Every structure is written in C-alpha cells, then in structure tokens.
Amino acid sequence: MTRLQCEYREHAIKADVVEHPDLPTPWAGGCHITAPDGHTTRRIALPVQSAFLADLDSAQRASIAHGKWLVDQHLDHGRALPE
Template sequence: MTVMQCTYRDHTIVADVMEYPDNPTPWAGGCHITTPDGRTTRRMPLPVEHAFMAGLEEAQHASIAHGKWLVDQCLDHGKPLFSDAA
C-alpha cells in the first residue's frame, strides 16, 4: 500500500488508514501530523460519523483533508495538536 502524505503550512501530514476486512466500509481514516519542530501526534482518527469508507483512496484523501483542518485549527484558532496528558 502506498502511504499518502503532504506538507501543509510547514506541517507533514501522513494518512494512517486502518482496514477492518469484514465491514462493508472497511477503511477507517486517520492521520499523523509532524510539526516543524519534529514532534509527531498520535493517530488522529476522523470523527466517528465520517470515519469509515468503502475505498482506500477515498479514506486516504479524507485523512489528509482532516489533517489539514486540524493544522488550520491549531494555527488559526489556537487548538492544540498535542494533549497535556503524558
């Protein structure tokens, strides 16, 4: 499988899609984000109502779009990418 990734606003976003084979929509979208200082987030899943998709490529594109939205939320609205919990 090819890993889809992009650089957006100096952050690297990597799609992290998981397969659930016995499900009619077997692909669960999510992503990892690496900040300009080298920190990488945990897997950031798509919201539950949009998490599962029928196609791998569709799930990868949605995961990248979600990562971009998370970066925008962080940079434009001050929402943290990392939790304070250890």
C-alpha cells in the first residue's frame, strides 16, 4: 500500500492508515509528523468521531488534513505535538 505524504510548513506528514477488514468502515486514519529537527511523533489517530472511513483514499486524505491541523496548532498556538 502506498502512503500519502506531504511537506507542510517545514514538517513532513505521512498518513498511517490501518485496515480493519471486518468493519463496515474498515480504514482507521492516523499520521506521523516529522519536525524540521528530525523528531518524529508516534502514530496520531484521527479523533474518535471520524477515525474510521469507508475507503482508503478518504482515510489517507483525512489523516493528512488532521496532521496539517496539528502542525498549525503547534506553530500558531504553541501546543506540543504528541510524543
């Protein structure tokens, strides 16, 4: 499986989607964020209410969007990225 990834505000964001084949919405979204200093976060799951999606493409795109939001929160509001 290919992983969607992007560079955003000098941070690398990689989608990390996990498949749960027995569920009607089998794709659990998540991402890893690498800061400019090389530190990489653990897998950060999507919020519970939107964690599972019906198709891989949507799960990857939602994961990247969530990663961008987390980077914005970190840079604009001083919130720490998850360890």
